[in-house]
């Protein structure tokens with residue numbers, strides 16, 4: 001793969017990225033940015049949309065925690081974008097969710113320039129919140145050594161962390177640090193738009209084959225991690241009894257749904273009148289079984305799976321937020337993988353690849369019409 | 371004279387036996403109470419006698435606000451045959467607030483509640499030494515101490531008496547392992563209970579009218595002190611805009627706090643509706659005036675709106691804190707602010723079914739003034 005190599009003094013990739021963004025602002029290839037930024041109390045991160053040089057300088061494009069899944073932040077631009085060349089720096093899994101939402105007409109990509117980066121994973125929010133300062137320290141180390149000891153379980157299983165020959169996610173530009181010389185990072189174009197931008201910036205394109213080995217290695221490690229963890233996970237998910245046991249602690253708070261970038265329905269079916277029953281309905285059920293647990297959770301979980309597993313990008317936002325520490329992200333990701341395999345579909349792989357279900361639906365309609 | 375029934379059994383066994391006898395005599399059709407299955411705890415509607423025997427009515431946990439559940443269950447239509455429900459005081463208070471908003475009905479519900487020692491944060495249910503903790507909890511309660519390891523909200527909750535319950539059980543009683551008293555607190559309860567359930571005695575205490583044992587008075591005043599101390603420390607009710615922005619700076623706008631809140635009953639929250647969607651022109655002008663806009667926008671607006679909608683009714687149950695993914699003490703903020711608003715209006719949520727919520731009264735008056 002080819003790309004441009006840029007400086008990052010003292011391996012401060014964030015600083016390097018910000019200089020690149022600001023040079024783009026000067027050259028007119030970008031006119032504003034969506035970046036991750038520390039909140040005033042310095043104990044968390046939020047997404048900020050800005051064109052202000054000062055704000056860009058105080059942002060942290062590669063941040064230690066995923067608070068709001070980036071695609072959820074972009075959804076708030078549903079009714080339109082304020083400017084035309086907004087550079088968005090987000091993780092690969094966030095990009096993939098952005099692509100999925102664009103297919104579901106929830107995000108318009110026209111005015112966005114999607115910039116992904118080599119993602120070593122993020123820290124569990126709860127761990128970070130306990131001691132944000134320490135979290136910063138831990139994460140800065142991870143950015144250099146890619147040690148996965150302290151990252152979220154779901155990240156340990158994620159193999160879509162960098163671009164390689166076999167395309168696994170779409171963006172316009174991709175920032176890469178793996179296999180690049182010390183104090184440097186590189187930018188690879190990952191779309192037509194990306195190629196144009198690099199051309200416009202007149203930067204020298206170099207061969208980046210030094211990345212191939214390290215990228216391959218990390219992907220292999222992650223895949224092995226996943227294989228191993230699935231050996232334990234799968235028996236916990238197969239069959240209704242196992243599944244009820246898996247979700248037994250679930251309090252049906254639906255936090256997992258609220259933080260999921262893919263679940264975009266304003267009014268979720270599983271919170272609607274349609275799933276509301278009266279005491280009499282429950283009583284009927286209770287009298288045939290002896291008791292009726294108020295755990296509509298399984299219906300909710302399985303229902304949510306059928307609605308969104310095809311687009312699940314296994315970003316782990318749900319698992320990170322679950323107050324009961326249920327491995328909900330890993331469960332969805334497993335189901336998602338299977339459904340996606342079935343349809344030979346990979347969410348977020350490319351702008352063009354249509355959602356299988358929409359194709360399916362259209363074909364179904366055609367049959368009816370004929 | 372108020373009545374009570376003295377039962378010479380441990381409180382849990384005694385209550386379950388009572389529920390079973392009510393089921394057997396067909397005075398009630400089912401029991402709504404907590405069940406525990408290893409590290410799962412949930413409300414359940416039970417008709418089977420054996421399953422009542424396995425239930426955990428006094429387990430110090432609140433997986434969902436029971437008032438919210440009962441409201442959902444009685445909202446479509448009220449119950450046609452009697453059901454007994456064992457819930458905490460704040461759940462009952464929430465239920466009553468919901469009924470005032472036409473979101474449910476007490477018809478045919480026999481409400482059993484306790485003088486409440488509090489509940490633990492819900493995720494403690496997976497702790498390995500849980501049984502030990504629960505034992506300690508009941509030990510403390512029995513000795514009229516506030517148990518340790520409660521939800522923050524329970525530590526400052528002084529509304530521990532379920533004044534509107536039909537039957538009240540005092541869990542802060544040192545004899546609780548051998549005998550306990552059921553206070554008959556309504557005419558409805560009298561219809562369900564009789565000699566067959568135990569000896570009916572006159573009671574010195576009238577929970578609904580503020581006469582109750584000294585040890586409970588002491589606990590209440592201790593908790594009031596706790597509340598004042600918390601308020602002095604955090605000044606939640608004097609935060610102002612900047613303070614709120616700081617406190618909710620971490621908020622990721624997931625709206626889960628509202629989702630589990632019994633008082634937030636709207637099926638589609640106003641703040642999730644299309645009207646509240648960030649419009650392009652608003653975004654543009656915000657961006658021009660501020661140079662930077664947070665996405666998603668309006669996280670603070672949501673909190674302010676929710677405060678505005680529910681502060682008079684917040685029962686301080688702490689459900690919201692339990693689910694917040696970024697550990698904001700939402701329940702403490704809402705309960706503290708709620709409490710001061712409630713004091714202002716001299717309104718106690720859930721205290722009196724007949725008393726209208728001041729917000730609705732206020733709105734009406736405003737309107738009549740307007741008409742004049």
Ligand code: SF4
Pocket residue numbers: 066091092093094119120121122154155156158159160161314315316
């Ligand atoms: S799942 Fe984790 S490792 Fe994978 S892209 Fe997302 S944050 Fe990075």
Ligand code: SF4
Pocket residue numbers: 249250251252253254255256257297318321322323324325326328
């Ligand atoms: S899986 Fe977790 S986050 Fe989702 S509803 Fe259940 S308890 Fe809540």
Ligand code: SF4
Pocket residue numbers: 458459460461486487488489523524525527528529530685686687688
């Ligand atoms: S908030 Fe009060 S009534 Fe509710 S569980 Fe806690 S102590 Fe009991």
Ligand code: SF4
Pocket residue numbers: 523627630631632633634683684685686687688689690691700701702704705
């Ligand atoms: S705001 Fe929080 S503490 Fe108050 S009633 Fe709602 S869930 Fe309970």
Ligand code: SF4
Pocket residue numbers: 620621622623624625626627628690693694695696697698700
């Ligand atoms: S639960 Fe917490 S993060 Fe979510 S909206 Fe409420 S305060 Fe914000």
